[in-house]
Amino acid sequence: EAQVTQNPRYLITVTGKKLTVTCSQNMNHEYMSWYRQDPGLGLRQIYYSMNVEVTDKGDVPEGYKVSRKEKRNFPLILESPSPNQTSLYFCASSPSQSSYNEQFFGPGTRLTVL
Amino acid sequence: DQQVKQNSPSLSVQEGRISILNCDYTNSMFDYFLWYKKYPAEGPTFLISISSIKDKNEDGRFTVFLNKSAKHLSLHIVPSQPGDSAVYFCAASTIIIPNQFYFGTGTSLTVIP
Numbered sequence: 490e491a492q493v494t495q496n497p498r499y500l501i502t503v504t505g506k507k508l509t510v511t512c513s514q515n516m517n518h519e520y521m522s523w524y525r526q527d528p529g530l531g532l533r534q535i536y537y538s539m540n541v542e543v544t545d546k547g548d549v550p551e552g553y554k555v556s557r558k559e560k561r562n563f564p565l566i567l568e569s570p571s572p573n574q575t576s577l578y579f580c581a582s583s584p585s586q587s588s589y590n591e592q593f594f595g596p597g598t599r600l601t602v603l
Numbered sequence: 604d605q606q607v608k609q610n611s612p613s614l615s616v617q618e619g620r621i622s623i624l625n626c627d628y629t630n631s632m633f634d635y636f637l638w639y640k641k642y643p644a645e646g647p648t649f650l651i652s653i654s655s656i657k658d659k660n661e662d663g664r665f666t667v668f669l670n671k672s673a674k675h676l677s678l679h680i681v682p683s684q685p686g687d688s689a690v691y692f693c694a695a696s697t698i699i700i701p702n703q704f705y706f707g708t709g710t711s712l713t714v715i716p
Contacts, residue, residue, distance in 0.1 A: 493646070520702065531607075531692060532647070532706035539702060547703060579646050589635050589654070589696075592704070594646030 491516045493595035495580050501601045502570055510565045510598050512580030520583040521563040522547070522592065523555065525576040532579065538563055570602045606630045607695050609707035617715050622680040624710045626693035629674065633695040633705075638667060638678050641690045641709070650691070651678070683714045 493514045502508055514521065522537035524547075534547030538557040552574055554566040563582075567574060577599050581592040608627045616622045626636075634655040639647035653660040653667045653676070660667050666679045680687055693707045 522702075522704070524706070529708060530605075531609075531708040532694075534704055534706075537702050545702070548705070581646070589652075591637060591649035591652065594639075594648065596644070596646050 491593075493580055493582050493593050495578075495595040495598050497598060498596065499599050501603065503603050504571055505569050508567050508570060508600075510567075510578060510580075510600070512563045512565065512595060513561050514563075514580075514582040514593070515561065516582060516584070516593065517560065518582035518593070519560070519585050520590070520592075521557065522581045522583075523553070523563070523565045524579045524581065525549065525574075526579065526597075527576050535565070535578075570600075572602050574600065575602045576600060604629075605708070606633075607693060607705045607707040609691075609693060609710045611710050612708070613711040613713070615713045615715060616683045618685055619682045622678075622683045622687065622712055622714070624678040624680075624691050624693075624712065626676045626678075626707050627674060628676075628695050628705075630695070630697065630705075631674065632697040632699050634698055635696045636667070636669060636676050637694045637696075637704075638665075639692045639694060639706075640687075641692065647692060680712075683712075685714045685716050688712055688714050 523535040524532040536555040538544045580595040583590040637652040638650040641647040690709045
């Protein structure tokens with residue numbers, strides 16, 4: 490089944506404790522992206538990647554890191570999480586770099602930083 | 604600053620009637636618009652899109668209208684069905700800054716049987 494998977498689905502952590510949220514897609518998509526969803530703000534793009542080893546900042550990249558060492562994986566790293574990073578996170582992928590493609594979203598990761 | 608806005612957080616419609624969800628944007632450089640649907644505990648799924656060279660795109664019960672001069676788009680669902688109850692997000696992108704997408708805040712649609 491073609492899908493985007495994220496792990497973990499739920500995570501509660503404490504301020505300053507490094508964490509990684511994994512994202513993997515099995516559709517051989519070139520483009521991958523991370524979003525956060527917050528009440529009243531909708532989805533905001535954090536980082537995106539147009540291909541292996543090519544990443545770029547989205548609208549709200551502060552406090553996050555990403556890497557794209559393999560085409561299928563695009564982990565989101567929070568080196569020192571803070572409470573304002575408590576949010577619902579979505580990973581997405583798309584067949585190509587074109588802005589005119591739909592994105593396929595993962596099921597989401599709900600992160601709470603205490 | 605929110606470049607894509609959905610001013611109605613929620614909407615209730617009777618089954619069989621038309622649902623109209625609205626979206627406004629501020630950036631005149633946006634040239635591609637998409638609607639996504641989201642059920643609880645799931646990721647958004649793509650619904651329909653429209654390029655700025657068109658003013659209407661139709662797919663079954665779903666039609667998106669684009670008014671570039673007003674910087675406004677709308678999603679029409681006819682007839683509405685209970686399974687359409689979900690949160691709907693509009694999104695926009697521009698060829699000038701490719702691969703960046705701007706989403707609205709979402710409208711929660713409830714279709715009453």
